[in-house]
Amino acid sequence: MAKIIEVDTEGLRAWIASAKRTLTTENEALAKLIAALDGPLGIAFGEAVRLIKGASGRVVVTGMGKSGHIGRKIAATLASTGTQAFFVHPAEAGHGDLGMIGRDDVIIMISNSGETAELRAILDYAKRFDVKIIGLTSRAESTLSTLSDVSLCLPDAREACPIGMAPTTSTLLQLAMGDALALALLEDRGFNAAQFKTFHPGGLLGAALTHVREIMHKAPRLPIVAPATPMAEALVIMTQKSLGCLGVVDDAGKLIGILTDGDLRRHMSRDLIDLMIADVMTSTPRTITSDMLASEALEHLNSSKITALFVVDDENRPIGLVHVHDLLRQGVK
Incomplete structure (x- = not known):
């Protein structure tokens, strides 16, 4: 049982008054x-x-x-x-x-x-x-x-x-x-922040000033499939990559959708395996760029209540993926 400490009320008032002065x-x-x-x-x-x-x-x-x-x-x-x-x-x-x-x-x-x-x-x-x-x-x-x-x-x-x-x-x-x-x-x-990080590589400052490109997953780790991929095959790839999502790209390699655990739960039925990933995916997924700070990426994840973000280039082609666990392991807050 925690020990209860009696507060000297009169003394406390005097200390606070001193601090205010x-x-x-x-x-x-x-x-x-x-x-x-x-x-x-x-x-x-x-x-x-x-x-x-x-x-x-x-x-x-x-x-x-x-x-x-x-x-x-x-x-x-x-x-x-x-x-x-x-x-x-x-x-x-x-x-x-x-x-x-x-x-x-x-x-x-x-x-x-x-x-x-x-x-x-x-x-x-x-x-x-x-x-x-x-x-x-x-x-x-x-x-x-x-x-x-x-x-x-x-x-x-x-x-x-x-x-x-x-x-x-x-x-x-x-x-x-x-x-x-x-x-x-x-x-x-x-x-700028990049120069600041040069002098603060360690601790929370170093973690917060890390850029997405430094910690993102890259090919061949990226979970990428075509829209016509059967869900049976998509689930196998999603399990193998173990990043909790799949990116869906068109013939030009541009990101057009994402499949997450949430999408699976929303479409859970006996015929799910018979569908194509295009039937289940979320279109126009949220994305970030590689030059974004890790702290900003974490803010995007938290505000959107999601666990992963694809990193895209100027042509909206996926070049990486950042998972919330990657950011937390880096000490980003």
Whole structure:
């Protein structure tokens, strides 16, 4: 028997109130960030996108403490969306990691105060070798903002922390600005789902971004017959192919019908074996193309409440078949 846990109702109310205060504060800060893009921040944002887009090197992201954690996420998002990027820890930079930064790179340097001492080694190195810097800070008069080639100065927003100390709202704005940069670059270059899958081959993302052509059954596995095929013969072929259906093609090889388990049940009678498949099949079956994403194919199957779809070419000739079990085995959801 499951153990019943008593809920501290008064405590629960206090926790929920705290959560709402935090999210309200952070939501207000995001609204300020959106509004700021209509002013000087928007111009600076455009300059940052142009700087990264025009660089022949990579994007180097750096930051210390909580800003460093945000920096790692920004670098990962950039890299996964087609912009070559990596993170350099500022404390390690002065011990050899400066060699990772090339003169053709662009540095995104993150510091809420703009005065983080650990960033000094990278800052000095960048100015010495004319490596371009995009500063992400909350203080326009800070050292980082002043020395940056492009300063993304975030709007003044109080931390959600009740004592105003723990980085909360400030790191959220940093993360949001990093996402905005990554996605502006993604949209500018026309980055598509196929390219996205290249960087996400595993897990649910990889499964969802698989194309139908990669998993469909092909000849000689395709269950294909002519319309004049007797049902006795059709049932044998349907059993041998074990895909739960048969495609019916005309003399030109074009798909004109499909026979499914449902069709068999609807026409179940003692004289079924004596009929031709054309008498039992469903005409104008639903079809898909080979360049459709597996996730879209699953949606078609679910919405139509069917288990298999034929894949056709431009001439409506069947070139493959996808069964719902194939998609589920791939982890498509």
